[in-house]
Amino acid sequence: MKKEKTIDLKWVLKSIPSLLLTAILLLSVFSSFEGVINGYVLGKITSIDFNNLNEVLIFGLGIFLAYLVTYTSAYLFLVCKQLAIKHLNTKLKSELFKYQLKDISTDTTESLNLLTNISSQIEQRYFEPIFYLVQCFITIISTAIVVLGTNLYLGSIYILMSFISMVPSYLSRNKLSGSTKDWSNKNNKLISIIKEITSGKLEINKYSVMPAFLNIFDKKLRSEEGAYYQLNHARFTAQYYTWIGAVLSSVFPIIIGLICIAKGWLGVKIGTVVTLSLTADHVLGGIRELTNYYTQITGTKKIRKIEYYELSSEEKEVQSISTPEKSFIELKDVVAGYGDKTVISNLNLNIAKLDKVIITGPSGVGKSTILSLISGQLKARKGQVLLEGSPIKLSDSILISQKPWYFVGTVKDNLTLYQNYDIETLNKVLELVHLDKELGEDPLSFVINDNLSGGQLQRLTIARGLLRQRSILLLDEITSSLDKTNARKIRQLIYNLPITVIEVAHNLDEDLIEKGNIKVLEFDGQRLHAR
Numbered sequence: 001m002k003k004e005k006t007i008d009l010k011w012v013l014k015s016i017p018s019l020l021l022t023a024i025l026l027l028s029v030f031s032s033f034e035g036v037i038n039g040y041v042l043g044k045i046t047s048i049d050f051n052n053l054n055e056v057l058i059f060g061l062g063i064f065l066a067y068l069v070t071y072t073s074a075y076l077f078l079v080c081k082q083l084a085i086k087h088l089n090t091k092l093k094s095e096l097f098k099y100q101l102k103d104i105s106t107d108t109t110e111s112l113n114l115l116t117n118i119s120s121q122i123e124q125r126y127f128e129p130i131f132y133l134v135q136c137f138i139t140i141i142s143t144a145i146v147v148l149g150t151n152l153y154l155g156s157i158y159i160l161m162s163f164i165s166m167v168p169s170y171l172s173r174n175k176l177s178g179s180t181k182d183w184s185n186k187n188n189k190l191i192s193i194i195k196e197i198t199s200g201k202l203e204i205n206k207y208s209v210m211p212a213f214l215n216i217f218d219k220k221l222r223s224e225e226g227a228y229y230q231l232n233h234a235r236f237t238a239q240y241y242t243w244i245g246a247v248l249s250s251v252f253p254i255i256i257g258l259i260c261i262a263k264g265w266l267g268v269k270i271g272t273v274v275t276l277s278l279t280a281d282h283v284l285g286g287i288r289e290l291t292n293y294y295t296q297i298t299g300t301k302k303i304r305k306i307e308y309y310e311l312s313s314e315e316k317e318v319q320s321i322s323t324p325e326k327s328f329i330e331l332k333d334v335v336a337g338y339g340d341k342t343v344i345s346n347l348n349l350n351i352a353k354l355d356k357v358i359i360t361g362p363s364g365v366g367k368s369t370i371l372s373l374i375s376g377q378l379k380a381r382k383g384q385v386l387l388e389g390s391p392i393k394l395s396d397s398i399l400i401s402q403k404p405w406y407f408v409g410t411v412k413d414n415l416t417l418y419q420n421y422d423i424e425t426l427n428k429v430l431e432l433v434h435l436d437k438e439l440g441e442d443p444l445s446f447v448i449n450d451n452l453s454g455g456q457l458q459r460l461t462i463a464r465g466l467l468r469q470r471s472i473l474l475l476d477e478i479t480s481s482l483d484k485t486n487a488r489k490i491r492q493l494i495y496n497l498p499i500t501v502i503e504v505a506h507n508l509d510e511d512l513i514e515k516g517n518i519k520v521l522e523f524d525g526q527r528l529h530a531r
């Protein structure tokens, strides 16, 4: 099921503790005086009585405290902002990782790109600007009060004209957003090719085909760098138009002010124009910065939209459908495929409880696709995949592939996945998969670190599933990377397990098939025939 999560203002506000948010707002107010404090102090100096030393000293102390409060607030604002960003980054990365884990269709490259590049882009171009935008907004209000207090009419003209500078960034936001997404896609492709080449460097060197791969790498690199250049070019162009807007918005009010002086209108004096031009610059500057931050924020719209495909909730109550008594796993008129391609059409299959079934057939006909359907990884486009009459779930089966998953850690951790199980149960499953005697005196404490064979890892994965009492074991070509002896050993083990087994295989062990009463089904791409 396709889902979407957007990192937006509501998400940001919910992620920061309210006390910290209040502190940031208050500190923004106090630090906003930075823009007007010089003008205010210089203005006041003209009205001091220099014959009164007390008044001079009180004024001196007053301005010292005003500067101290303003700049201490500016410092504390930065500290609190960074603390808030720490909260946001932690939540963002942990949520992104969570979505990546839910989404079985994404690969490692996409996950890495999201957790590193995209999250740092969101930090720098969304989280940071939000705080500066708030600070700018408050600065604009406090300076606007001073400007309007100097001359209401001309001051209003200065402020209204400053909005011209917002137009270019508003117009360029879509272009910027598109360029950001384009760069992100190309960067994704570059990371992907780096991963592919580095993981295959042994083969590449063995067959002396490095130049061809370097050529592909160069092409992707050029494409990514080109997109990065286009992104920055779009940013600078937007910035240039913003500057032009800002120039127009500061020159027009000066001209109007000068006309007012010439005509003797609105009580404007040369001093008013000078004062307004000096202080109003901070309103303008604030608006210019505000539009800049606004441009950055809107430019991240596409990368803040996280799309993921989640399997439907496993806990959801499912409606039971009546099925023939013997049927355990049932595929009913199933249609399935990938993208535009249909691989399975109207397939029917019934497997009884504890059956041991091998599915064989030509390469590429869809045998693994049948396993993906039964494992719950792939959803049928039409028809039903049922377990005892209810839709099959991801958690109903154990799926073993050629390359079993493990992590560096003890056998116990790899079995329990940090859940609580008693030692006796753990030893029992190790015994079932014959791993109890191969890993030294204390097999549960054995540390796995690239030191187990493919077959041992497959058996460890089976034990992991047996521990969780899964009733179906799905095997996808597990013996293709094992030698004959090991392949036979693992099959003997599997065929004797008290659960339902479905194996996809090319190489069959006819001896075991006969002795174990194993059913062999041949898939020709259309139907499954008993051999």
Ligand SMILES: Nc1ncnc2c1ncn2[C@@H]1O[C@H](COP(=O)(O)OP(=O)(O)OP(=O)(O)O)[C@@H](O)[C@H]1O
Pocket: 338, 339, 341, 343, 362, 363, 364, 365, 366, 367, 368, 369, 370
């Ligand atoms: N994730 C995927 N995305 C797109 N197409 C896929 C995907 N997985 C498989 N296919 C395509 O579906 C078809 C069936 O693939 P599948 O792996 O099920 O066949 P198979 O019979 O198991 O093949 P083999 O015996 O070679 O492993 C193939 O044409 C394959 O290219």
